[in-house]
Structure formats: structure tokens, C-alpha cells
Amino acid sequence: MAVNSVLLQPGWMSGTLLSDVIVAFILVVVVKSVVVPTVNFFNAHRKLWKTVPSPTPHWLLGHVLQLPHNDAGYRKRVEMIRDFPFMFCHQISWFVNLVFLYHPEPIKKLLTTQHPKGYKTVKHLLGNGLITSSGKKWQRHRHLLTPVFYFEVLKSYVKTFNESIPLLTDWLEKVAESGESGDICKQLAILSYSNLSQCVMSQPAYKDGTPMPYAKAIETFSQTSMKRLYNPLMWSDKVFFRTKMGKEMLEACNTVHDAVRKIIRDRKQVLTQSDKNERVSCATEDGTFLSFQSRKNKSLDFLDMLIQAKDEEGQGLSEQDIVDEVTTMFSAGQETTANAMSWFCYLLAKNQDWQEKCQAEVMEVCGSDGEILWEDIPKLKILSLCVKETLRLYPVASMVGRTLTSDMTFKNPYSSTQTVTLDKGTAVVINFHTLHRHPDFWEDPEAFDPERFTAERSKDRPPFAYLPFSGSYRNCIGQNFALNQIKVTFCHILRRFRLRLPPGVKNIAMDPALTLQPHNGLPVKVEKI
Ligand code: HEM
Incomplete structure (x- = not known):
């Protein structure tokens, strides 16, 4: 019998017409939901590999071994600028591709559109x-x-930064007296946590040296997130939340949310019972005034303002909104600031000449004891250059990601005709670490040279070449809060102590973790001055 006539027979596939219909239906579903998306997926990736130049990947592991997520991988990406000065496609495996950007032009284009x-x-x-x-x-x-984060509001937080400084200086005293070296990272993390916790919700982060349950839970969350990031088998929510680690993470989230919710409810009650006429006013950037009800003899904290914030229609934030924003502040503001301070310690200990210059300036502006004043901060010009240079070499939020919501075409700045079009849905990573060491914008990029930030030497640099706090719409809302905290902390350190690297320690490797941190901490030797 001819093949055609067999195919036209009812039941040619499975014996009966009904079972044929069922089998055909299953085939259509499989083709539509598995085969078509898989083919489209591979076509999209093949197109991406052709469009965006990249080093030759391993057939199965992509660039995982060539460009690991560690110090060596970070340095390799910087070396790759020579061959790929504009962008490259990073294959995490044969099913995950990321386009890395580290040239100011495409970064500007991406950050000034919303994704x-x-x-x-x-x-x-x-x-x-x-x-x-x-x-x-x-x-x-x-x-x-x-x-x-208005200028005027930030003023009151300087008092908190001054008050919490013994958490660090007492430790520095002990290390100085011991004559041994100590890991300063942990101490800076405690200080940054305490400052943030006071400024956000007037709560201690530690009691008798032990973290409060919510602070411990945020730590657990960061650790489990890290482990998850490094284990592709855990990337699917369906798998991850069935594992012990996933359950631990959910429990940590619940602990944080419950604790913050209780603090919000207690605060609402305190505000209801407080004198409505006791208010704090502050000037906004456009010259108008905002006024918030305050608690008796207490400085205004983030929570007071979040509870009272109202939009033009008089609508405020819901309790869940406030829980999310408070938790976001802790996640975005604690580790970043602590790690920035660790890298600053490292660079000052390594560059004794700059440490001396900063020390002399602090003594001249702030004197040898007492509080650091809000008015002193803008006068610390050398300290400010050194902080900028620290965040160039070690931008602690070293990479950020975006998913394109529309096709985007980028002009290749190294060719007058070539453009690269990335399709909607492409995953893009902006790599600030590589951007800050791009030799076309930074002379001798590996050197610690704070004077590169003087007005004279910065004037020809494109604005999107230096982005430790990202740029445009989604830039860091807490950048001035962080910078003030770093400056006040280092004024206190520098007028009492000299920091050195222990003998034999020359370079500290980077650990990209969730934010860029010194690998295995930062040992310092401390001398009293
Ligand atoms: C040295 C310290 C800090 C660095 C280097 C830093 C860096 C950054 C960067 C690069 C982004 C952009 C993230 C992205 O686009 O995905 C960001 C966003 C953000 N940061 Fe920071 N940050 C620091 C401190 C802080 C502090 C102290 C706070 C709050 C108290 C904070 C709150 C935020 C928030 C809420 C966002 C999201 C802004 C938005 O999308 O509208 N950061 N930060």
C-alpha cells in the first residue's frame, strides 16, 4: 500500500481514531511548548554570538573556566579590553548568555533608558x-x-556616625596595644550595621556584641544567596525552596519581615501619641520646605519619614511597602559601605604618603579631638579625592544587571559604521570594575592616584566613565549618606591611629561575593599617634 494511503487511514498511529487524536494533540503541545521555544532560544543565542564579539567559549561550559567569578576572573576581564574594547558576550553555560558593557557610550545609552x-x-x-x-x-x-536623603536631612545622621565611632576606635586601641595585626573588615561591618540601624529605625543592630535577630537573619540571607549564586542547580525556585538552604532563606526572610513589621507598628503608635506640633522641617533641593512630626527629643529617622510620606494625591506607603523599603536599605546600604571602608583602609595602609596627607588635612580641619562637624565634611578635599579613587579601583557594587525591554542599537565607538543591535529580552551586565580600569579613559589605570579626580584632570573624562553609584534614573539614592559616613569614620581613625599592612602582606585579592570585598578579610597593624 502506498505511504499516502496509510497515513490517511483512521488509527494509523495508534489503532483507533480517538487515540490518534489524543496522540496528535500531545505532539502539538510538545512541539509548541518545548520544541519551538528551544529552537527560538538557540536561534536567539546563535544570533547574539554572531552579533557581539566574544572570546572562543568552551562548547559546554562557555566562559565559566576562562572568566571565573573571582579575583583572577575580574583581572582577566580587564585584560580583555585590549581585544574587546566595547562589549563582549559572556557565556555562563550553553544556556545562559550575558552581554557585558564597560565602555561609557553604551552604558550611558542603557542607563538613560529604563529597563x-x-x-x-x-x-x-x-x-x-x-x-x-x-x-x-x-x-x-x-x-x-x-x-x-535630602541634604538637610543627612545633616542629622552625622551625629549618629560620631556617636557610634567607639565601636571601631575601642577595637583599634586594643589591636594597637596588642602589637599584633587584626582583621578590620568585621569591625567595619559592625559599625556600618549600627549606623544604618540607628538612622533607619533608631534600633541597635547589636546587643552586648551579639547581632539582633533581624540583623542575624539578613546575614543568613546574604550567605544563602551567595551559595545559591554559585550553584546553578539551585537557580530554579522550584528546586531551591525544596532544599534545606532554601527553607533556611525563607525562614530568614520571615524573621526580618516580622521584626520590621513590629517596629513599624510600634512606631506608628508612638507617633499617634506624640505631640502633633513637635515637628522637624527641612529644605528640599527646589527650595520648598517639608515638615515631619517628630518623637519627643528624638532625631528624625528614615522610618518617621516613610510613615508620614505622602504623594500629590495625599496617598502614603502601605505597611508592606515600608517593610520592603526598610529591608532594601539594609541590603543596599550595609555591606556596600562596610566594604568601601575596608578597601579605603587597605589603600591608605598601602600608600603611606597619602595616609599622611589625609591625616594632616583632618588635623587641620577637624582638630585632634571632639565631634566631626557637618560643616567640616566639604572642607576635606584630599580625603574626598582618596575616597573617589578607592571607589574607582574597588567599586563595591561592581556589576549591575538589566533585561532589555526593547531592542537596542549601540554605535561602536571604535568604528564609524558598525552598530550592534541587542534584541528585547537580552540580559545585559554593566561591569563598573572593568569600566573604571578602561585604559582609554584612565591613565595608568591600576595605580592609586587620587589626583586624577582634580577638576583639571577630570574635565575631559566622559561622565559615564566613573559610576561607583551607577548613573541616571536608577543611581544610588544613598550615595551621600554613604560618603558622609565614610568621611566621618576616617576622620576619627586618622587623627588617632596609623594603619599599616602587616609585614609580608603586599596585595589583597578581591572576592566578588554579593559586593566586592577583600578575600579572607583585611589584616592591619595599628599604631597610636
Ligand atoms: C559605598 C556605598 C554604596 C555603593 C557603592 C552603592 C552603589 C549602588 C549602585 C551601583 C546602585 C545601582 C544598582 C542597580 O542599578 O542595580 C545602587 C542602588 C541603590 N542603593 Fe546604593 N550604594 C551604596 C550605599 C548605599 C546606602 C548607604 C544606601 C541606603 C541607605 C543605598 C541604597 C540604594 C538603593 C535604595 C538603591 C536602588 C535605587 C533605585 O533603583 O532607585 N546604597 N547603589
Whole structure:
């Protein structure tokens, strides 16, 4: 019998017409839901590999072994600028591709258009806070949170930074007296946590040296997120939350949310019972005044402002919104600031000449004891150059991600005709670490040279060549808070102590972790001056 006539017979596949229909239906479903997406997926990746230049990947492991997520991988990416000065495609495996940007032009184009960040793995803790939200929700929250970081409001936090400094200086005294070296990273983390916790919700982060349950839970969350990041088998939520680690993470999230929710409810009650006429006013950037009800004899903290924030329609933030934003502040502001301070210690200990210059300036501006004043901060010009240079060499939030919501065409600055078009849905990573060492914008990029930030030497540099706090719409809302904290802390350190690297320690490797940190801590020797 001819093949055609067999195919036309009812039941040619499985015996009966009904079972043929069922088999055909299953085939259609499989083709539509598995075969077509798989083919499209591979076509999209093949197109990406052809469009964006990249070093030859391993057939199965992509660039995982060539460009690991560690110090060596970070240095290799910088070396690759020679061959790929514009962008390259980084294959994490044959099913994950990321386009890395580290040239100011494409970065400017990307950051000045809005694309969601897609930080799926931190969503469980941060909910819809500023880091993880997008679109209208993000816009409204950013508008409502901006007053928390107004110039005038930041002034009151300097008092907190001064008050908490014994947490660090007592430790430095002990290390100096012991004559041994000590790891300063842990101590800076405690200081940064305590400052943030006081400024955000007037709560201690530690009691008798032990972290409060919510602070411990945030730590657990960061550790489990890290382990998850390094283990592709855990990337699927369906798998991860069935594992012990996933359950631990969910428990940590619940602990943080419950603790913050209770603090918000208690605070609302205190505000209701406080005198409505006791108010704090502050000037906004556009010259108008904002006024917040305060608690008796207490400085205004983030929580007071978040509870009272209102948009133009008189609508405020819901309790869940405030929980998400408070948790976001802890995640975005604690480790970043602590690690920035660790790298600053390292660079000052390594560059004794710059440490001496900063010391002399601090003594001249702030004197040898007493509080560091708000008015002193802008006068610390040398210290400020050194902080900028620290965040160039070690931008602690070293990479950020975006998922394109529309096709984007980038002009290749190294060719007058060539352009690269990335399709909607492409995952893009902006690599600030590589950007800050791009030899076309930084002379002798590996050197610690704070004077590269003087007005004279910065004037021809494109603005998007230096982005430790990212840029445009989604730049860091807490940058001035962080910078003030770093400067006040180092004024206190420098007028009492000299930091050195222990004998034999020359270079400290980077550990990219969730934020860029010194690998295995930072041992320092401390001398009293
Ligand atoms: C040296 C310290 C810090 C560095 C280097 C830093 C860096 C950054 C960077 C690069 C981003 C952009 C992230 C992205 O686009 O995915 C960012 C966003 C953000 N940062 Fe910071 N940050 C620091 C300290 C802080 C502090 C102290 C706070 C709060 C108290 C904070 C709160 C935020 C928030 C809420 C966002 C999201 C902003 C938005 O998308 O609208 N950061 N930060």
C-alpha cells in the first residue's frame, strides 16, 4: 500500500481514531511548548554570538573556566579590553548568555533608558522595594523616598556616625596595644550595621556584641544567596525552596519581615501619641520646605519619614511597602559601605604618603579631638579625592544587571559604521570594575592616584566613565549618606591611629561575593599617634 494511503487511514498511529487524536494533540503541545521555544532560544543565542564579539567559549561550559567569578576572573576581564574594547558576550553555560558593557557610550545609552533589573533571587527579601521594583511602582516610591536623603536631612545622621565611632576606635586601641595585626573588615561591618540601624529605625543592630535577630537573619540571607549564586542547580525556585538552604532563606526572610513589621507598628503608635506640633522641617533641593512630626527629643529617622510620606494625591506607603523599603536599605546600604571602608583602609595602609596627607588635612580641619562637624565634611578635599579613587579601583557594587525591554542599537565607538543591535529580552551586565580600569579613559589605570579626580584632570573624562553609584534614573539614592559616613569614620581613625599592612602582606585579592570585598578579610597593624 502506498505511504499516502496509510497515513490517511483512521488509527494509523495508534489503532483507533480517538487515540490518534489524543496522540496528535500531545505532539502539538510538545512541539509548541518545548520544541519551538528551544529552537527560538538557540536561534536567539546563535544570533547574539554572531552579533557581539566574544572570546572562543568552551562548547559546554562557555566562559565559566576562562572568566571565573573571582579575583583572577575580574583581572582577566580587564585584560580583555585590549581585544574587546566595547562589549563582549559572556557565556555562563550553553544556556545562559550575558552581554557585558564597560565602555561609557553604551552604558550611558542603557542607563538613560529604563529597563528592569530582574534581581529575582533577592526578591523574597526585598519584595517590591526600590532595588527590585520597576515602572510606575518604582517611580512613585523613588519620589516618596527622596526626602529621606535630602541634604538637610543627612545633616542629622552625622551625629549618629560620631556617636557610634567607639565601636571601631575601642577595637583599634586594643589591636594597637596588642602589637599584633587584626582583621578590620568585621569591625567595619559592625559599625556600618549600627549606623544604618540607628538612622533607619533608631534600633541597635547589636546587643552586648551579639547581632539582633533581624540583623542575624539578613546575614543568613546574604550567605544563602551567595551559595545559591554559585550553584546553578539551585537557580530554579522550584528546586531551591525544596532544599534545606532554601527553607533556611525563607525562614530568614520571615524573621526580618516580622521584626520590621513590629517596629513599624510600634512606631506608628508612638507617633499617634506624640505631640502633633513637635515637628522637624527641612529644605528640599527646589527650595520648598517639608515638615515631619517628630518623637519627643528624638532625631528624625528614615522610618518617621516613610510613615508620614505622602504623594500629590495625599496617598502614603502601605505597611508592606515600608517593610520592603526598610529591608532594601539594609541590603543596599550595609555591606556596600562596610566594604568601601575596608578597601579605603587597605589603600591608605598601602600608600603611606597619602595616609599622611589625609591625616594632616583632618588635623587641620577637624582638630585632634571632639565631634566631626557637618560643616567640616566639604572642607576635606584630599580625603574626598582618596575616597573617589578607592571607589574607582574597588567599586563595591561592581556589576549591575538589566533585561532589555526593547531592542537596542549601540554605535561602536571604535568604528564609524558598525552598530550592534541587542534584541528585547537580552540580559545585559554593566561591569563598573572593568569600566573604571578602561585604559582609554584612565591613565595608568591600576595605580592609586587620587589626583586624577582634580577638576583639571577630570574635565575631559566622559561622565559615564566613573559610576561607583551607577548613573541616571536608577543611581544610588544613598550615595551621600554613604560618603558622609565614610568621611566621618576616617576622620576619627586618622587623627588617632596609623594603619599599616602587616609585614609580608603586599596585595589583597578581591572576592566578588554579593559586593566586592577583600578575600579572607583585611589584616592591619595599628599604631597610636
Ligand atoms: C559605598 C556605598 C554604596 C555603593 C557603592 C552603592 C552603589 C549602588 C549602585 C551601583 C546602585 C545601582 C544598582 C542597580 O542599578 O542595580 C545602587 C542602588 C541603590 N542603593 Fe546604593 N550604594 C551604596 C550605599 C548605599 C546606602 C548607604 C544606601 C541606603 C541607605 C543605598 C541604597 C540604594 C538603593 C535604595 C538603591 C536602588 C535605587 C533605585 O533603583 O532607585 N546604597 N547603589
